[in-house]
Amino acid sequence: MNSSLFLASYMIVILVILLPLLFHLSKFFGVSSDNVRKNEPIEGGIRLTHKDAFHGFNVKFFLVGIIFLIFDVEVLFMFPWALNLRELGFFALMEMFTFLGLLLGGLIYVYKSGVLKWM
Secondary structure: OOHHHHHHHHHHHHHHHHHHHHHHHHHHHOOOOOOOOOOOOEEOOEEOOOOHHHOOOOHHHHHHHHHHHHHHHHHHHHHHHHHOHHHHOHHHHHHHHHHHHHHHHHHHHHHHHOOOOOO
8 A cells, every 4th residue: 555545544534533522622621601792693893683684785895805806816817827927928928918908997897887986
């Protein structure tokens, strides 16, 4: 048997045994306090009553989150591109400018649509 395969199976067995054991030990030895303030529903720093919990959030929160995600994925594409730019050549540089141009066009569209205006 391969030694790395043996080590991996050994670690999985240890994990399966150790994880539940530590979870139950923390429940047994941990400090627990139940009070009214701790059990209140809170969402985004806003304390909610029971009837407020069924109201939706403003759509702009979700839109800003999606826009952030798009530009975060942009950085994920740019990092390996920047590392290999010399090997990729001029064509890859033009491809990245096209990609950034499309994202800039999307950002301009979002800005002109008024999505980023809060008031």
